[in-house]
Amino acid sequence: MAAYYLGLDMGTSSVGWAVTNEQYELIKKKGKDLWGIREFDEAHTAVDRRMMRVSRRRRQRELARIGLLKEYFQDAIAEVDPNFYARLENSKYHLEDKDVSVRTYNGIFADKDYTDKEYFAEYPTIFHLRKELLESQEPHDVRLVYLALVNMFKHRGHFLNATLSSDSENRSIKDVWNEFAEQVYELLGISFSDEIDYMALQEIMCSTDISRKKKAEELVQLLKIDKKEKQKIALLECVIGLNVSIKTIFGACISDDFDPKMKISFSDAGYEEKIVDIQEVLGDENFELIAGMKALYDAAILNQIMGGNAYLSIARVREYEKHKSDLKILKSIYRKYATKKDYDDMFRSTEKGSYSAYTNSTNSDKVANAENGGEPVRRGIEGRKKEDLYANIKKKLAEMPEDEDVQYVLNEIEKDHFLPKQLTASNGVIPNQIHLKEMKKILSNAENYLPFLKEKDESGYTTTERILKLFSFQIPYYVGPVTEKSARNGGNGWVVRKEDGVVLPWNINEKIDMKKTSEAFISRMVRRCTYMSGEQVLPKASLEYESFCVLNELNNLKVRGEKLPVEIKQNMYKDLFETGKRVTKNKIVKYLIGQGVLCEGNEDELTGLMDGINGTLSSFAKFRAVFGDAIYEDSCKKMVEQIIFWCTVYGDSKSFLKEQLEEKYAKDLTPEQMKRILGFKFKDWGNLSKEFLELNGCKKDTGEAASLIRMMWETNDNLMELLAKDKYTYQEKLQESQEKSYKILSEMRPEDLDDYYFSAPVKRMVWQTLLVIKEIEKVMGEPPKRLFVEMTRSENKKEGMKNSRAKKFLELYKKIKDEDKDWKKIIESADEDGRIRSKKMYLYLTQKGRCMYTGRPIDLDQLFNNNLYDIDHIYPRHFVKDDNLENNLVLVEKEKNARKSDTYPLDEEIYKKQLNWWRELHQQNLINDEKFKRLTGRNPFSDEQKAGFIARQLVETSQGTKGVATILKEVLPEETTIVYAKARNVSDFRHDYNLLKSRIVNDFHHAQDAYLNIVVGNVYYVKFTQNPMNFIRENKSYNLGKMFVWDVKRGNETAWIAKPENGSTATIATVRKVMAKNTPLLTRLSFEGSGGIANQTLYSAKKAKEEGYIPLKSSDPKMQDIKKYGGYTSVTTAYFILVEHGPEKKRIRTIESVTLIWKDRIEKNPDELQVYCEEVLGLINPDIRVRKILIQSLIKREGYYMHISGKTGNQIKLRNAVSLCLTSEWINYIKKLEKEELIDNVTREKNMELYEVLMHKHKETIYAKRPNPVGDKLTSGEEKFEKLELETQIKILLEILKLTQIGLPEADLREIGGTKNTGTIKVGKKISGLHEIKLIHQSVTGIYEQQVDLLTV
DSSP states (O other): OOOEEEEEOSSEEEEEEEOOTSSSSEEEEETTEEEEEEEEOOOOOOSSHHHHHHHHHHHHHHHHHHHHHHHHHHHHHHOOOOOOHHHHHHHOOGGSSSSSGGGGSSSSOOOOOOOOOOOOOOOOSSSHHHHHHHOOOOOHHHHHHHHHHHHHHHHBBBBOTTTTOOOOOOOOHHHHHHHHOOOOOOOOOOOOOOOOOOOHHHHHHHSSOHHHHHHHHHHHHHTTOOOOOOOHHHHHHHHOOOEEEEHHHHHSOTTTTOOTTTTETTTOTTHHHHHHHHHHHHHHHHHHHHHHHHHHHHHHHHHHHHHOOOSSSHHHHHHHHHHHHHHHHHHHHHHHHHHHHHHHHHOOOOOOOOOHHTOEEEEEEEEGTTTTTTBOOSOOOOOOHHHHHHHHHHHTTTSSSHHHHHHHHHHHHHHHOOOOOOSOOGGGOOOOOHHHHHHHHHHHHHHTTTTGGGOTTTTBBBBHHHHHHHHHOOOTTTTTTOOHHHHHTTSOOOOBBBBOOOTTTTTHHBBBOOHHHHHOOOOSSBBBBSSSSSSBBBETTOOHHHHHHHHHHTTTTTEEEEEOOOHHHHHHHHHHHGGOSBBHHHHHHHHHHHTTTTTTGGGGGSSSSSSSSSSOOOOHHHHHHHHGGGGHHHHHHHHHHHHHHHHHHHHHHHHOOOOOOOHHTTTTOOHHHHHHHHHHOOOEEEEEHHHTTTOOBBTTTTOOOOOOOHHHHSSSHHHHTTTTTTTSSHHHHHHHOOOOOHHHHHHGGGGGGSSOOOOHHHHHHHHHHHHHHHHHHHSSHHHHHSEEEEEEOSSSHHHHHTTTTHHHHHHHHOOOOOOOOOOHHHHHHHHHHTGGSHHHHHHHHTTTBBOOOOOOOOOGTTTTTTTTEEEEEOOOOOOOOOOOTTTTTTEEEEEHHHTTOOOOSSSSHHHHHHHHHHHHHHHTTSSSSHHHHHHHSSSSSOHHHHHHHHHHOOOOOOOOHHHHHHHHHHHHHHHEEEEEEEEEHHHHHHHHHTTOOOOTOHHHHHHHHHHHHHHHHHHHHHHHOOOOOHHTTOOOOGGGGGGSSSSSETTTEEESSSSSTTTOOOOHHHHHHHHHHOOOOEEEOOBBOOOOOSSSSSOOTTOOSSTOOEOTTTOOOOGGOOHHHHHHOOEEEEEEEEEESSSGGEEEEEEEEEEEEHHHHHHHTTTTTHHHIISSSSSSSSSSEEEOBBBBBBBEEEEEEEEEEEEEEEEEEEEOOOOOOOOOOHHHHHHHHSSSOOOTOHHHHHHHHHHHHHHHHHHHHHGGSSSSHHHHHHHHHHHHHHSOHHEEEEEEHHHHHHSSSSSSSOOOGGGGGGTTTTTOOEEESBTOOOOOOOEEEOOSSSSSSSEEEEOOO
């Protein structure tokens, strides 16, 4: 067969593909042009499912523990009250649903003289009961002891402080403070005084008698901190819970443009929600300090909670009594000074900031209304925060006379201790050991009157001992699910069992092989190396990995364009980096000046870094503090690397880490060293393996051999330079090391991708791509001659950058004094009208409003006049395609740019005149190192540089695309050449030949880009081959800016005909012909629904309706009535079925959804589907005609194509699957409409024309057949459209185009008489009565398809 090319445009939600011959003509097979789009939903990580699974497992284990506790108390309780457990179990039901034997309003006690009423009068809260059992050795009812214990089993506290003993006091503020102070010194280089009165420190931090502000002031005094030391003060304010700017806390350790408004407050109720974003912005290393400060804050809060009491329950009862007393005072104030309305608003309403909202309950009938059925409100009240209540009280008290009571309330609010609650977010700081200490005392007292607690069973432990072990035991998280069935049945388990049976705290080592289980966990957890897919990566904190990160950055440093001498770099590494702190640019500059490498005043000659080196040797510094100079010895390094590995794997569980250390290094570590190591926190993994960093190779010119990491030390080459084929052998060695049994394409399975570290979205994209290639090979009968690959980048980063431009410039210009211009006003104005998003405005601001080559002011009013001002490329496009705003573009006067032409370096005249001004821009951070280097460079491009510029157009640098290419190389034969197509080159080609794309018109652009990847990629490939250096050596000239102006040939191969001769056709004519086609095949990945069975919001019985809700507990027959017990809504659909049902003479066919909750039952027993139809759907005599119609399946209904998307109520939701076809003239016009600012040639007349074209499409073409057609709506809205402002017309046209996009159509057409969601496609379930409805099964490319008639099947 004739050779063919395959082009791919890969994205995380689609793969565009195209197949051509060597003349770029589309190949036809099965009567179809071979190009198309494979669409799919972007994959997401399983984090939500994992969290649900963990939560479910935790709940199951809690129930198992409580089950054992019940068993231990069973006989003793049965003697006193045989129905006690049954009564507790039935307390959740309405009276009529309770078992007959316990059908009473009492849910706990139902004795003749002791019922729930007497119980709650004696013990208002569970803490009153626990306190009583703690303090009294007198005999108590066994049921009371059980209730106290079961409450503790339900609230066991956290397990984060493994070193804390249950018999000791709370963790001392001194210990936590010292850890915090060490962290601050390591990261920020700030040290607090060593001479601290720790008793006074603890007293201040844990006091409930002074406000947070006062605490901060007293701490500043105690630690003798100068008021000018803002950073130290910010750190102290943060640890006692005040709201502090993160920028102030971290100072120079974070970039200058960090948002100063981003603040943190541990006492803020919304802290947990904000912390995720803060961690993302700060990065892991900086966030460790936040975690350390939070630990200190938590320790102080725990001490406050305990209030100097030995037991938690005593402290809790004291808080209860204080709340009671405070409430009495507040009520008396309101009765004395407030109006009746104010009193009712505070105590009898559910308004935000009221007492009822604060306690989330009210008994008053005055708030009863129709919605809650006239009953008291018990939960779900808005505005419940303590801050809301305090603000409301303070506002009212400000209007009242300031008597003693009023002053008391205000003081207590200031101290944040008014009306304390027992259930707050602060309870999260209470460790398990605090509860355990209390439990020991309760059981010790109870043993005096409950003899069964002292009895031993076959385990050799007494009942008390078993209860305490159950309470304090935590299954190691590296064990996971304790049943091997989990893994065998496709679950998530990995445990290795020694023997079957129930796993209990006292037999876990007999039942489970802990060592093998731990190894299995590590194998699952640690990801694979980017370059050597079979090898495990190193921890991010590994000594070797940290060294690599630092050296890789250090080896980029240049002074006057030359890399640093190796000896200077090595000395800098030892002198600056081995301290473990982040090394800023200023420190490097001072060091190099001290070494005589840089001269003072010429700091700008140092390039290759922004504000410092990001990598640090923090692990090295931490362990040098533990082991001293022994850290330089190989044996010590090896031990440290192993410890870091364990710390990373078991970091959240100090007890398991301690076990490993004691087992392996008990003889090597002193108790003090062990303690310090257990205090270290390491997490996350690098991207590279030890095997990769220690890969052996050599220099090709000298034969000098060394490992890759060693070569980074002994030379000044970074990783990319070491992997270059022309200088070193590492690339060849890497390929040799990867020799393994490659799978051919037809043998690939989804699980084969697990060996590569791909994110979930990339993994799905790769697999869909492989399926497309596989099918094309099958159709064509052989692999492609060349495969052209482009992987699209995410645009989110770009958007975020645009949004932060104004913020960035406002921060920069704050430090620049310019009396001629009001820069703040200029920046804000440009941000408001959108000009700041333009390249010219951005460059204007980076150049302080002056021409980069003359220094003359630029007239802002004339900025967009292209006859006056132009954008120039410092490195000319002739040599390199680099449109990077930050690195290569400058704003200049048009006349000056014309003079510069395509030469480099810049004219000597420009250089001499502008050098000092460029230096000023660089020092003010308005231009970066790279741009400054290019402006000031004085050497012409070398051949190596030119070859490098060309190589950039042929080689892909993104890790994602490299990983994909690795797989493609493995599965495709050697005869297939893989060529990278650069998105930028294709974009330029589209622009140059006016082949613009509009994403809003249709999705054809994915297939078109795949096609253009072939055309453009092949032109570059043929012209330069894959060895640009050879091209340069042949002395051939080139101009990357004019690649398609001349013919491109090599040997007998012609890649581009620019000027046709002898009857040949210009290649662009072929390209235009193909691009004008409307024939791309569209397919969509269909699937079964998965995830949560329903929306996680539980609706109360008052809100839940029978239709569309599932019961609170499906497994409990008594709780099926959602009108009594509430339920969940948004039930997840697994798939659809086609059913015929009804009485004999009135049979109908409907498409029904099968819910996820039934999916497993039906898979285990197919007959259950019939049961589902009869019992759940209530169908009469159901006959299932199609057992499974997947979500996103393609259907053709009355001639219109749609994808089944989901279910809403009794209707089926559908996605549009018909692509809109428009001429290139209209596509180019719509492209202009998509731009945010108004552009020339966008007119009301042209808009009217486009409106009529779209109206015609909806009235006269296939779109008229769609359910809920919009043709008539557009006709009736035509007159209104004509009268709209130009901007509103554009908005409406873009909305109308949404109705024909592939996906869920919906448009806001209120401006022309429509609705906010005009055009949504929903149809009834019933298909009987339709003329046509077919289910279409498509192959992955759409080349093959099979139709099923749903009316006759």
